[in-house]
Amino acid sequence: MISPASTLTEDDVTAPGAATGSSAPASGSGAASTGRPGYTSLDVRLDGVGRSFGEHTVLRDVSLTVAPGEVLAILGSSGCGKSTLLRAVGGLDTGSTGQILIDGSPVQRYDERTAVGFQEPRLLPWRSIYKNVSLGLPRSLSKAEGRERVDELLELVGLRDRASLRPREISGGMAQRASLARALARRPGVLLLDEPFGALDALTRLKMQDLLLDLHAQTGTTVLLVTHDVDEALQLADRVLLLGRNPQDPAAAEGATIARLLEVPGTRPRDRASAELAALRGELFSGLGVDSHTH
Amino acid sequence: MISPASTLTEDDVTAPGAATGSSAPASGSGAASTGRPGYTSLDVRLDGVGRSFGEHTVLRDVSLTVAPGEVLAILGSSGCGKSTLLRAVGGLDTGSTGQILIDGSPVQRYDERTAVGFQEPRLLPWRSIYKNVSLGLPRSLSKAEGRERVDELLELVGLRDRASLRPREISGGMAQRASLARALARRPGVLLLDEPFGALDALTRLKMQDLLLDLHAQTGTTVLLVTHDVDEALQLADRVLLLGRNPQDPAAAEGATIARLLEVPGTRPRDRASAELAALRGELFSGLGVDSHTH
Amino acid sequence: GSDGGEDEQLETLNIDFATYNPLSLIILENGWLEEELEELDVDVKWVQSQGSNVANENLRAENIHVGSTAGSAALLNRAVGADTHTIMIENQPEWSALVINEDSDIESVEDLEGASIAATPATDPYFFMARSLQEAGLSVDDVEIQALQHADGRQALANGDVDAWAGLDPIMAGAEADGAELLYRNVDFNTYSVVNATGDFVENHPDIAQIVVNVYEQAREWATENPEGTAEILAEYAGIEPEIAEAVITERTNFDIDPVPGDDVYAAMEAAGPFFVENGDVDSQDDVDEALESLFHPEFAENREATDAEGTEDAADEADIEETEE
Amino acid sequence: MTDTLYVTGASVPDATPKPPRRRNRLTRKVPGGGLLIGAVVPVLLLGLWWLATDVTGTFSQVQLPAPQAVFSAGLGLFESGELFEHMAISLQRVLLGFAIGAVLGLALGALLGLSSIADGLLHPTVGAFRAVPSLAWVPLLLLWVGIDEDSKVILIAIGAFFPVFTAIHSALRHVDAQLVEAGRAFGFHGVRLLGTVQLPAVVPSVFSGLRLALAQAWLFLVAAELLASSEGLGFLLTESQNNGRTDRLLLAIVLLALLGKLTDTLLGLLERKALKTWA
């Protein structure tokens, strides 16, 4: 159990505790928020969502409902459209077809109910890390509250002693953590994270995963998380969405769609050795085209 | 066994074969090049290399010799100085102390004997993917040879059908593959790769690892590979360098140095289940501060 | 620009034309100069002068051999060190006057005390104004002078930004046509329209200088006989209405004078001299006196003999005017 | 059909996805709509001008002639063929001077932007020359070059030089350092690096500099045509001003503005093409 106040520096090499124990709501229904009062959990409904760039169809027929407070991991091969889907949910993309509803109302352009952690850090080069993270704060927060929240987050992502540096003065993994902190600072109804842990070493990655689960337990926010790590998906998510072309039907239309949608059983932290998880793992790896025995 | 001509697209979901079977030279000596004639393998010698940014010491006392044709994986926590070390070897950093020799002569500014795959893709936004990859070609190559090599590499990294797109029109993982292809196009004496597979899904990652090993078998180039994936390090490398502060001596000077330098036994492809590897894996995870049983 | 060679044969005569020098327009229009210089194998290149200051500048830089200015400007140029000489008088114009608006309550020069006057420094109208004020017992310090280009001065007057304007033709004629009134005119306070040449030219090419003066003489005779034709040419070159050109030529231009620079023009220039020093344009009166003593080269005008060039219809189109490459 | 294991609320409609919406507000609604909208303000101004002169008579003919007067002045000059000559010679001077100035500006700006030695040596001097006003060059050029076509083109080139120089010089100092490093790491340096990484990266800035330079070239034209000319729009302007022909003066201004706008538009087209290629 990692407490929100525990710190992490890049030289910290002590072993972490187990992951946070909060359990997410069961999926498949408009489950009530598990967050503390004052926080909102919103459901996300995708209805026949598709996206083409010119001639080239990337996504088609993506329909699913994400329950409020659910953590949905999105897997798929590189370039299959994961980021595209996430951007559509965040209202960053105007070219998609179909319908996306958040909390029952259509998604707005740059929807304020969402916060995005981009695949690239996208930090403003002329602002310190501290000020970059502050960008994520909701407008409603008072200055003092905002400062407190940013300080806390910087501490949690292990960047407190780098707060005054510019983005070009920190490492790739540090930038990714800063970008994560910025998205977390928002405490939105729907949190959209695009490979937030890709550039982190094993220890830092575990700590960041714990941090995410901690925050999720606190606020009950709905999370859509793009990742390449099957184990990470199984550890963090209530359900795992595998995007891809239908392997049974090679003649199907171009463009990725829902290839698998798996419910992950058990509550977090999950036992990596469980047989159920092993089966899901195999299922996902084979869905990704990899022979899971080599792993 | 993946042949150089096999293609990969983002929708490709068939299982890969086993990794390439070429074996790397034993480490610890100035081993002769295993590359084909016409290619050069160079040794890299670091002697008391250190680096500070202002007050803040990042690296200190890094001394080691990488044999010609060796694959050295570099592990370490986020922000510990892996990229800094790689940049110093490539001659991209002028601020480091100590001595770095490639093939016996000091490293030059932007040393032509090296090629770098940066942690960020760093593609020129106004050039097509094809032209970006072409940037990596050695100056000596004829136009036709160059075209052939780029075509082949684009095919191998699965971007042939995206060759004419601009960097902003491809996904994060695709950009990373393009950046990898650019570095590979150079066929340098020393190949420096900074987390080249970080943004790739499991299948693509395996294919790219195979591609790297294939090329290594062909050219016998020396490879320094920064990675966060312990298993990847153990699969690809002859030796694994773990950067970090000395855990036995918390009072030691600030700055990371060689915390472990492990020789990986056996020839590639290695059996993931081997007990020897499991021991190394445990050693590395604990060096990174993670309890390996959770993995 | 310069062709300092002493005994060198002059290949091209660079000479100016200007709307304030109607004779130059007549010569250009008829092609007389080209015709007269043909047998000497000298080409003619025409350069337009927008004002005395421009002609002076080109004379100083030796971009032109012959240039036309007001008499006061010719003196000023020499007083500041330029090696130029006045070789003839072109005409005695009355191109300057003090101008006021129709509804102005200023009735005499004396009333100008404390008024604001638009004038272009170092031009004939400026000296005209200064002498008029002096005559009325005032000095330039008793009025507020607004330094403005001629056309802008007219505009400022029309706007009521200034009480009076030291005007210059043909803008002044245009203003008159629009209702402005001439408060004070005095032909003697105008310092003549003169033709100058560089010292180098006068010294090394007196034969050509003589031909120039002779052609001018032919033009003078023609202009005296053909005021309408002269006005027509002026209207065309100046881009002004024919009526205004006619007024300028018939009422305020006098070709019937002795072209030899002599006492009259000396007196007019001498009167303008002190104002150069007063304004600080020239450092001392000695410089002015010295310049005046060495300014005139009257021998060409004294020996003038009108040429009888026939001219051609489209001479102006054929002429080598500065930039038309033919 | 999708092969989901635990499908939750996933309905998969058959309909093929609609083609992506295109979002080009405003300009795409009407063909030539962009042009039309751009004409709104000029037409309004023209109307105001007409009201202030012909209708209400706030200004007299010599203060501000009515638009029709300007038009008929233009017609008069057009019929005599002079108008075309004025425009042609001015256009020629501007284009020539602009081309020379822009090329020199690019070259020197690139040199000083890249070499800190050249920069330390020459930048103060260039900065001082930049501060010499266009009108001040007139007597100097008169003296050094004479009054022929050269001096006019040189003056215009001087005017065009500085915006291009400043734009590329300052832009080169702010090219993304990561990209430059990548270029160097792949063995590019000197002119090759410039052509591969730095110049393409500053294309937007350079074009903004080029457009300013073209505007400046037109501004300097008027000063240039004070240098003993008898043709050209600048000459027409100065002469009309001297002669009090306000109608022709306005005609010259309008023509200068039109020609300036026209050449700017052409440069803008080039810019759009270049940006498609480079940005």
Place this chain on the structure above:
Amino acid sequence: MTDTLYVTGASVPDATPKPPRRRNRLTRKVPGGGLLIGAVVPVLLLGLWWLATDVTGTFSQVQLPAPQAVFSAGLGLFESGELFEHMAISLQRVLLGFAIGAVLGLALGALLGLSSIADGLLHPTVGAFRAVPSLAWVPLLLLWVGIDEDSKVILIAIGAFFPVFTAIHSALRHVDAQLVEAGRAFGFHGVRLLGTVQLPAVVPSVFSGLRLALAQAWLFLVAAELLASSEGLGFLLTESQNNGRTDRLLLAIVLLALLGKLTDTLLGLLERKALKTWA
């Protein structure tokens, strides 16, 4: 000591690492070295000038006076107190006009750079006005504003407006789209987005525009002081040119260049500070 398992050729010297080398060639060797090097070319030019006039006598005194003559002309004006007045009033006009023009240029450039509606509506008009030469504004301002101080400052402001406008307008269209998107995604729009993402991103371009604008302000000063002035360096320039006082003319040019360079240097300091904060 390190805890390696299979140490290969790792020697760990005791010496503490040397402080990182600093690489500031050229300017850091001598204190004030940057200034000295920047003075080389101007001093050379001065020497050439002196050779061409005082020594070889290629030019006559009235064509091109020797440097000493210019200096003594300056001394004469300085002693009478006129010189200071000329410089003070010109400086005041330029700074005022520059400030007004720059602020308007920033505002309008930002508006048109961000709003495609405003751009479609106004850009063609702005482009046309940009092409009106400085000298052409003189009669128009005379008509509309009169001959007081206002009209001079307005003319200078017009000159300063366009470079700033063009620079920010074009730079805003090329701000890194990813950063803008990130800003929008975090709820920034309109003025807040401008201040947070777009303006900081275009700071280098804006400063290049500001420096051009300042230079242009000095250029327009000469035209402005054709507007009924009796003081100022532009007036001195025009008057000296008319009177053939080449020494004073050169003095005016040199002073304009010096003052221009001085103000540019001050702006450059500001730029460096801004770039430290923003880039």
